[in-house]
Amino acid sequence: MPGEPTGAAPARAGSTARDRATEALRDVAREPGAAKPDPILVADGVVRRFGGLTAVNVNHVEIQRGAITALIGPNGAGKTTFFNLLTGFDRPDEGQWKFNGDAVQGVPPHKVARRGMVRTFQLTKALSRLSVIDNMRLGAVGQKGETFWRALIPSLWRKQEAEITERADALLERFKLDKKREDFAGSLSGGQRKLLEMARALMVEPHMVMLDEPMAGVNPALTQSLLGHVKNLREDGMTVLFVEHDMDMVRDISDWVIVMAQGQVIAEGTPDSVMADPRVIDAYLGAHHDGAPDPSAPIDNEPAAGPKATDGPAERE
Amino acid sequence: MINWDVIFSVSLESLVGATTIVYALAAIGLNVHFGYAGLLNFGQSAFLGVAAYGMAITVSTFDLPFWLGILVGLAATVVLALLLGIPTLRLRADYLAIVTIAAAEIVRLLFRSVSLSEWTGGSDGLQSFSQSFYDLNPYSGGISTTLISFSARELWIITVGWIVVALALFIVWLLMRSPWGRVIKAIREDEDAVRSLGKSVFAYKMQALILGGVLGSFGGYIFALSLAAIQPDTYGTEFTFYMYTIVILGGAARVLGPVVGSMIFWLLLTFINALLPALVSAGTIPTSIMTTNQAGAVGYILVGVGLILLLIFRPQGIFGDKKEVMLDAR
Ligand SMILES: Nc1ncnc2c1ncn2[C@@H]1O[C@H](COP(=O)(O)OP(=O)(O)OP(=O)(O)O)[C@@H](O)[C@H]1O
Ligand SMILES: [Mg+2]
Numbered sequence: 095m096p097g098e099p100t101g102a103a104p105a106r107a108g109s110t111a112r113d114r115a116t117e118a119l120r121d122v123a124r125e126p127g128a129a130k131p132d133p134i135l136v137a138d139g140v141v142r143r144f145g146g147l148t149a150v151n152v153n154h155v156e157i158q159r160g161a162i163t164a165l166i167g168p169n170g171a172g173k174t175t176f177f178n179l180l181t182g183f184d185r186p187d188e189g190q191w192k193f194n195g196d197a198v199q200g201v202p203p204h205k206v207a208r209r210g211m212v213r214t215f216q217l218t219k220a221l222s223r224l225s226v227i228d229n230m231r232l233g234a235v236g237q238k239g240e241t242f243w244r245a246l247i248p249s250l251w252r253k254q255e256a257e258i259t260e261r262a263d264a265l266l267e268r269f270k271l272d273k274k275r276e277d278f279a280g281s282l283s284g285g286q287r288k289l290l291e292m293a294r295a296l297m298v299e300p301h302m303v304m305l306d307e308p309m310a311g312v313n314p315a316l317t318q319s320l321l322g323h324v325k326n327l328r329e330d331g332m333t334v335l336f337v338e339h340d341m342d343m344v345r346d347i348s349d350w351v352i353v354m355a356q357g358q359v360i361a362e363g364t365p366d367s368v369m370a371d372p373r374v375i376d377a378y379l380g381a382h383h384d385g386a387p388d389p390s391a392p393i394d395n396e397p398a399a400g401p402k403a404t405d406g407p408a409e410r411e
Numbered sequence: 412m413i414n415w416d417v418i419f420s421v422s423l424e425s426l427v428g429a430t431t432i433v434y435a436l437a438a439i440g441l442n443v444h445f446g447y448a449g450l451l452n453f454g455q456s457a458f459l460g461v462a463a464y465g466m467a468i469t470v471s472t473f474d475l476p477f478w479l480g481i482l483v484g485l486a487a488t489v490v491l492a493l494l495l496g497i498p499t500l501r502l503r504a505d506y507l508a509i510v511t512i513a514a515a516e517i518v519r520l521l522f523r524s525v526s527l528s529e530w531t532g533g534s535d536g537l538q539s540f541s542q543s544f545y546d547l548n549p550y551s552g553g554i555s556t557t558l559i560s561f562s563a564r565e566l567w568i569i570t571v572g573w574i575v576v577a578l579a580l581f582i583v584w585l586l587m588r589s590p591w592g593r594v595i596k597a598i599r600e601d602e603d604a605v606r607s608l609g610k611s612v613f614a615y616k617m618q619a620l621i622l623g624g625v626l627g628s629f630g631g632y633i634f635a636l637s638l639a640a641i642q643p644d645t646y647g648t649e650f651t652f653y654m655y656t657i658v659i660l661g662g663a664a665r666v667l668g669p670v671v672g673s674m675i676f677w678l679l680l681t682f683i684n685a686l687l688p689a690l691v692s693a694g695t696i697p698t699s700i701m702t703t704n705q706a707g708a709v710g711y712i713l714v715g716v717g718l719i720l721l722l723i724f725r726p727q728g729i730f731g732d733k734k735e736v737m738l739d740a741r
């Protein structure tokens with residue numbers, strides 16, 4: 095079940111999750127590693143090296159429960175690698191982190207997902223030769239029919255399958271994919287795949303969703319509806335951590351922003367405070383830029399070119 | 412004079428005969444690996460081999476009951492799957508391919524090694540393990556019509572064989588329309604996506620490897636029993652390549668694909684291999700083009716060309732869905 099928003103800030107009746115998150119984060123220090131009133135995720139000393147390159151070197155970071163947190167930073171800052179580490183898809187050289195109070199380092203990715211921390215990928219992973227509805231059904235956890243012997247006896251899982259399908263259809267409708275229900279996922283457009291991947295992740299009923307560039311390559315007309323979906327996740331009591339290069343979007347939906355550069359967290363704060371921070375501007379434009387550029391301009395909207403190995407390390411589980 | 416009756420009757424017989432059954436079962440198992448789970452198992456011959464040898468050694472070398480032999484063979488298949496799977500299934504897909512192709516050769520060389528010949532019979536293999544199977548034969552006589560003829564022994568093995576094929580198909584059909592099968596197919600598409608949704612990919616791949624090996628092992632039993640003998644060199648890599656041909660011919664990830672693929676493959680091969688020598692003997696094909704000795708090789712070449720044409724014009728196989736195959740090309 096989605097985590098109950100148990101924000102330390104007093105939740106006024108009728109207030110939205112957004113208000114509650116803003117309220118909770120109001121007094122948090124605008125500095126790297128700032129303590130949060132009710133963190134769902136706490137990471138300490140997480141280091142990942144690739145040969146001589148230290149891709150991730152995060153001293154301390156906390157993610158506030160029930161809020162939308164953006165993780166930004168220039169290309170190669172280590173955002174995807176950090177995602178991979180947190181979700182068990184890659185192993186750190188050092189460090190530990192706690193999710194919902196339990197240590198999760200060293201836990202294989204499928205168990206991390208079952209604990210309620212579900213991620214999507216920068217390069218979308220639609221299961222091409224499965225139908226859209228089967229992609230969705232796959233996301234449900236605790237399916238009886240997924241055990242070998244019980245799979246052989248349909249009467250053991252039919253009822254559950256019907257319930258799962260009902261939930262999947264509701265989500266498909268919400269994500270405007272219901273007309274594509276029976277199509278192969280491989281026949282969807284790039285933007286539709288992003289939508290499908292997000293909807294599929296929600297089938298897991300996570301406490302926290304981690305979206306790696308959910309808007310990359312998505313048609314601007316679709317962006318608005320995607321933004322709406324992400325905001326809805328917060329209203330549903332979920333915590334959202336997302337990587338994004340589009341600063342307008344970051345400003346629009348996030349309650350809190352964490353900035354990474356060269357593997358380290360260099361700044362934290364509300365969207366406005368972070369975008370005015372000279373360290374952030376330096377990180378994006380280099381330390382020796384001339385004059386003060388307009389920090390509200392989209393800083394880097396280009397998705398990284400070429401296939402990247404960082405979404406799936408060779409060694410797994 | 413070409414004897415068309417003989418050519419047609421051997422071809423028809425091959426359609427339902429023991430060889431077709433053996434390859435159908437082997438390919439049903441391989442289809443679980445390759446077609447559904449995306450596992451590149453290039454050692455399916457070894458699964459049939461350890462099953463057949465497990466049975467034959469139990470019965471022939473140790474004089475134990477036939478049914479125990481079947482159980483030993485099944486256990487050997489499962490052990491082989493675990494041995495191959497545990498070190499490789501956590502790695503990228505190509506590792507399984509390399510390890511299975513090597514393991515299949517190791518298994519074959521072990522069967523024919525001199526030091527083990529006390530149990531395995533070395534390169535001569537084993538005989539006299541099939542008596543209790545044929546003792547169960549309810550047929551008193553064979554059938555002989557103008558079109559086909561089978562001896563009582565052949566009828567018995569064919570009957571048992573097709574029953575096993577039907578059961579294997581039923582199991583695959585049941586599984587692949589279940590949530591279990593959905594996970595298996597999803598793993599073929601993208602392992603990491605499946606992991607991110609909370610499924611233990613390794614466990615599922617292991618189950619698929621065992622299932623496909625066990626289904627294939629029944630092909631090993633039928634093979635050994637139909638010949639009433641086993642020889643190590645029949646379990647070589649070309650055995651596996653024929654199985655792949657059959658899976659792709661029928662259409663990967665289709666329940667009936669391997670059976671229809673096997674029938675068509677053996678019908679064509681038998682027909683051409685009967686027709687060509689007859690044409691040469693009758694002088695229709697002059698010996699300057701080929702001799703009867705060469706006709707066998709030419710037969711395989713023709714079948715190979717046919718398969719290439721099939722892949723060009725119907726890459727999805729007989730049962731496949733062209734749209735589905737073309738998705739990869741996007
Ligand atoms: N498997 C790997 N092997 C070697 N180097 C890697 C590997 N994965 C990532 N890196 C390196 O680590 C650094 C961080 O990469 P990462 O993909 O985490 O960046 P990112 O912040 O997600 O960038 P982008 O915004 O472009 O997606 C890069 O310099 C990258 O080249
Ligand atoms: Mg990235």
